[in-house]
Amino acid sequence: MEQFYTIQGEGYNTGRAAYFIRLGGCDVGCVWCDVKESWPLDAHPRHALPDLVAAVTAHPGRNVVVTGGEPLMHELGPLTAALQAAGCQTWIETSGAYPLSGNWNWICVSPKKFKAPLPAVLAAAHELKIVVFNKSDFAWAEEHAALVGPECRLYLQPEWSKASAMTPLIVDYVKAHPHWQVSLQTHKYLDIP
Ligand SMILES: C[S@@+](CC[C@H](N)C(=O)[O-])C[C@H]1O[C@@H](n2cnc3c(N)ncnc32)[C@H](O)[C@@H]1O
Ligand SMILES: Nc1nc2[nH]cc(C(=O)O)c2c(=O)[nH]1
Ligand code: SF4
Numbered sequence: 669m670e671q672f673y674t675i676q677g678e679g680y681n682t683g684r685a686a687y688f689i690r691l692g693g694c695d696v697g698c699v700w701c702d703v704k705e706s707w708p709l710d711a712h713p714r715h716a717l718p719d720l721v722a723a724v725t726a727h728p729g730r731n732v733v734v735t736g737g738e739p740l741m742h743e744l745g746p747l748t749a750a751l752q753a754a755g756c757q758t759w760i761e762t763s764g765a766y767p768l769s770g771n772w773n774w775i776c777v778s779p780k781k782f783k784a785p786l787p788a789v790l791a792a793a794h795e796l797k798i799v800v801f802n803k804s805d806f807a808w809a810e811e812h813a814a815l816v817g818p819e820c821r822l823y824l825q826p827e828w829s830k831a832s833a834m835t836p837l838i839v840d841y842v843k844a845h846p847h848w849q850v851s852l853q854t855h856k857y858l859d860i861p
């Protein structure tokens with residue numbers, strides 16, 4: 669759908685330069701999704717893999733975030749193989765609702781109530797990132813934290829439109845439950861893509 673070189677705004681890799689590849693197609697249906705224009709599966713141009721890799725390597729950074737839409741609606745083996753052959757680190761942002769494909773250096777799973785994550789994707793996560801839209805989401809976050817591996821980093825991220833109300837609750841929650849960390853959508857504060 670779109671590609672851009674920016675700073676990873678969220679989660680464990682916040683602050684690091686990364687090339688973003690946003691793939692079209694998502695049927696998860698989050699009411700608060702901040703990229704609803706990504707939802708149609710076939711409305712976006714297709715790019716040949718060598719062109720995509722050339723666009724990535726035209727920049728000095730070698731971290732690539734594959735996001736969407738829901739990127740795991742696509743078979744991602746060829747894309748990650750081509751990126752890794754070009755010396756790139758492959759990072760994914762996924763809801764976990766579809767089976768894992770591709771070879772990943774970093775897997776961020778952000779599960780959704782609207783379409784449940786698959787247990788195998790949660791088990792493979794390096795990072796669990798829960799979007800907090802209301803108070804009940806803390807208990808829901810703990811249910812998912814029980815399904816990831818022992819090394820998985822745990823993040824609570826305020827839903828953007830509810831950030832002023834939810835961020836203070838997240839701060840209190842993390843102080844009381846320090847195995848969690850705060851994740852902010854820092855690119856929105858920086859006003860970058
Ligand atoms: C747009 S999604 C695309 C990747 C994948 N479909 C997913 O949901 O993980 C990228 C990240 O943005 C988060 N996100 C989307 N809309 C948001 C919002 N309004 N506020 C906070 N985070 C949001 C998602 O939870 C996910 O972690
Ligand atoms: N800067 C920046 N960081 C991000 N981290 C995850 C994003 C996403 O939409 O997947 C995102 C995004 O859209 N921009
Ligand atoms: S799963 Fe991701 S892309 Fe799909 S609707 Fe939810 S936040 Fe948006």
Ligand SMILES: [Mg+2]
Pocket residue numbers: 702703
């Ligand atoms: Mg985004």
